[in-house]
Structures are given as structure tokens and as C-alpha cells.
Amino acid sequence: MKRIGVLTSGGDSPGMNAAIRAVVRKANYHGVEVFGIYHGYEGFIKGKMELLDLGSVGGIIQRGGTKLFSSRCPEFKEKKYQLQGIEKMKEAGIEGLVVIGGDGSFRGAYELTKLGLACIGVPATIDNDIAGTEFTIGFDTALNTVVSAIDKIRDTATSHENTFIIEVMGRDAGDIALWSGLAAGAESVIIPEEPYDLDDIITRMKRGEARNKKHSIIIVAEGVMPASKLANMLKEKAGIETRITVLGHIQRGGSPSAFDRVLASRLGARAVELLLEGKTSRAVGIKNHQVYDYDLREIFTAKHKADTSLYTLSKELSI
Template sequence: MNAAIRAVVRWGQQLGLEVIGVRHGFAGLISGEHVPLTLRDVGDIIHRGGTILQTARSDRFLTPEGQAEAMATARRLGIEGLVVIGGDGSFRGAKRLIELGLPTVGVPGTIDNDIAGTDVTIGFDTAVNTVVDAINKIRDTATSHDRTFVIEVMGRHSGWIAIVAGLAGGAESILIPEHPLPVEEVCERLKRGFARGKRHSLVVVAEGAGSGFEVGEQIKQRTGFDVRVTVLGHVQRGGAPTASDRVLASQLGARAAEILARGESGKMVGIEHGTVVERDFDDVIGKPKPIPLELVRLAEGLAV
């Protein structure tokens, strides 16, 4: 997100825009928490994880009264356009502001990679690489102690992190909410591997497909294997962004500034086949982003 903020400020200034940052998301827009953002303010932030503007949920903004307060604050501060970085919920809020008269553009930022209209979202590549790094380290222990490890990753409604990190990490089985895999089948795979002489295995579970501890207990009961469980949790949401994420965020932030500078609104910027694209909010908000069946089949075919 910091790389996107930096791009909005630096590209926007070249387009003649004055940029301020709203702290704590829609909550800060209601309360008027803002800071000026100059070239100096966004220097040396491209490598930092998280966001210098911070973020927060706002129950108040979900109400018509809160939305009216946000609009009143925007007018008082002289805000003529807004860039919203976030996921589907953030874009729904952005669309409401547009309906109230504030031009807004969306930049997809979520590690879940579950936003339609873009091949990848800001933060996804960094999260996946964090998970793969953890898998690599856990594999060392698994091979040394002849154990089966269940690794739970984030993804309540989306299995993108699990499927990509599981494939990259060589997991024997990957459980995702979009394509449920019975634990019985996972156990059969593990037993077939054991019969071939394989003494360690890795199972990646998206949290939306089940609890890692519950899956681990079922595997232990059905196979008798020595099973350990690791829940990666919020470690996936932090850390220095990858080069890919930094470039993506820079591209999308710059295009968002361009859209507002030319007087347009109601769009999300994304990336498709390496090209920056613009999509109407109505075409992305609430729309599914299915995991390609080819990836699922690949994961199943390699889990032999």
C-alpha cells in the first residue's frame, strides 16, 4: 500500500494535483484525520510493509449518517477526488461516496487476491512468498523428524494464497473453500506416499476450508501418523513487499491519479496480462474471482 500511496503523490504532483492523506480509512474521513503528502513525505516508504496512513474499520461509515459526515468533512477539507486502496468492502464505501458526489477511484489491495477485474491485487505476491518461505522452513523439520505438517494459511472465503503457495511449496494436499477436498482423500494420499517410502508430508489448508488443528487431528486419527500443526496467522500480512508488489502498486497508484486528474470516477484500476486496465466499479464489486480449474487439477495431479 505504501508504494501505491507514493505513486499517487508523485504522479499526481506531476499532473498538477495537491494530495493529502486520510488516516485510518473511512473512520478518518469522518473525523477529519488528514496529513499533507508531499514528495518528501513519501520518500523512503516503497520498501515498507503496511501503510503509513494506517487503516481501521468504521461501523459509523456503514450508516447514512456516517456517510453524510464523511462527505461534509471532505467538502470542508476541499477534497475533490479520493483514491481508495482496499478490497470489496472498501470499494462499496467508495461507490457510496460517488453517489453522494465525491469522485472516487479504487486500487485493489488485499492479500486474498479475491477482487474481480485484476489478475492480482497488491499484497498477494508478498503474502504468498511469506507462506512459501514458512513452508520451506517447516519442510526442514518435517524431513528431519518424519512428520506430517498441516499448515493453515489465511483465506476465509478465498483459497488463492493456499493454492499458489501450496503449489510453489510442493504440498502433498491443498484444501481450499472453492473446491472442498475430503479429509479421507487427503489421508489416502498420505498413506499411498508412506507405502512408497515417503516419511514426511505437507498439507496446506486455507482457513475457510477448515481449522488446521481439526484437520490435523482427523489425519492423526485416520492414519496414526505423527502430525504437527502450524497456523501462520497475521505473519502473512506484514513484511517488506516483494519487487513484484512494489511495481504493481506503483503502476496502479499512478493510473488512479491519472483517472482523477482527467475528471473521471467510479473505476477500479487493475492489471490484466501485464497491462494496466480500468474497470467500472459495477463490474467488480461483489463479483466472484474463481480459482482456475487448471490450477486445482495441477495441484491434484502433482499430489501423488
């Protein structure tokens, strides 16, 4: 294999640029050219690409977002457009593709492998919801962004003796809420993977008040409910007034953490190795601190699971 492509798809996450850099430099080290495909699968269909050399990925390891941009592309779901994109790759002499993104991106890559294009998936999403890997690129950075925000909110919550509900991203996964809640010492954490008990949340707040604690922090994952809904429920049931903060897309931005830069570098480089080994329809991931690869079809047959032991620990420590 002498020429490969790389694209980023779906929601951006800090560390995508580090992964792009790793793909280009690892491939160039082995004498392989890399074409960057712009705007995800939309660019794949339209053939929007350019050759990436060592210099073109210099100075991007510390940048958030993605140099190659990203977009949603409903047309890509149709086979005729998938075939159109593959034809564009053939015209450019591209023999394999590295897809950096989340589960939707992986599903697209899998469809391309069924049509004969060698593809390797690199998991990059702040949600940390990809089956087969313990961590995805961008999760650690988003987590640190959220914890920093919670720390700041706790300062004002303490000063004004308020209860704050903080809504975090994660789609249908509770990892951001769970990890940030534990790290920031939240009084209650609500995640999709565990049933919540409104009475227990109220009891915890009342118990804190009994020992003269005047503020509380409640973290709710967007996959459970909006923070506004929880605020209304607490007011209606217990007369508790709360303040709401929805962190939103600030969680996706920012310079990637050292952990995410290293993770992206390791996974991006391994993706290139797999293509050079003649592999296809594989994804790279991390398990027990080691890089490994697995079948792309696992995104259909397996489901990411939150570490519920952290949920239990969070409840025990916030008593």
C-alpha cells in the same frame, strides 16, 4: 481537479505504501495536491488528514504496512456519517478520493460515489480476492512469505518424519493456499473453491509411505476449516498424528516484493489519471499484464475465481 485525497482501509497489505507514494507523486507531477487521510474511513469521517508532498512519501516504497494506518469503522455504514465525511472533504477542497484496500473498502467508495464524491479503488489485499483483477497488491509478498515458511517447516518435517498441516490466510479465497502449495510442493492442498476428499488425502499419504516417504505437508486455507479440525479428522479416521502451524498475521507483514512494488506503482498512478480524466466509480486492476479500469459495481455482480487449473496441476505433481 486540483486537490485529491488518498486513504487505506481494511486489512493492511505489503505494497500499500508504494501505492500511496505513486498517488502522491503522480498527482504532484500533474500539479495536483494530495491529502493523506489517516485511519481509513474513520479518519475520513473525522477529517484526520494532512498534505502529503514529495518528501513525505520518500523512503516508503520498501516498507510494509501503511503510512496512513488503517482501521475498521462500523459507523461509516450509516449515510449520515458518509455525508459528514464528504463535508470534511469539501471543507478541505478535496474533489476526488483514491481508496486503497479490499472489497469492503470498495463498497464504501461506491457508496460515496452515489453521494457525489469521485472515487477510484485500488485493490490491495493479500487474499487476492477482488473481482476484476488478476492480482491484488500484497498477494505476491504474502505468497513468498508463506512459501519461505513452508520450506523451513519441511526441513523439520523431514528430520523428524512428521506430517505438518499449515493453515494459511485468504478469508473465503484459496489463492494463497493454492499458489503456495504448488510452489512449495505440498502433498495436499485444501481450498474453498474445490471440494476436498479426506480419503484421497489419506491415500496420498499412504502412497508416499509405500515408497519410503516419511513426511508430508498439507496446506489448508482458513476459509475451509481450522488446521486443528483437519488434524482431528485425520487422527480419528486413519490414526495419523500431525503437527500444526498457523501462520497468521505474519503473512501480512514484511517488505513488499518487487512485483508488488511495481504493481502498486502502476495501479496508484492510473487511479490518479482516472480522476484527472473526470472518471468516478471505477477500480483499477491488472489483466493479461496490462493495467485497466472497470466499474466498481463489479464487486457486487462478479466473484473472484481461483485458477482451478493450478489445483489440478498441484494434485498431478504431488502424486
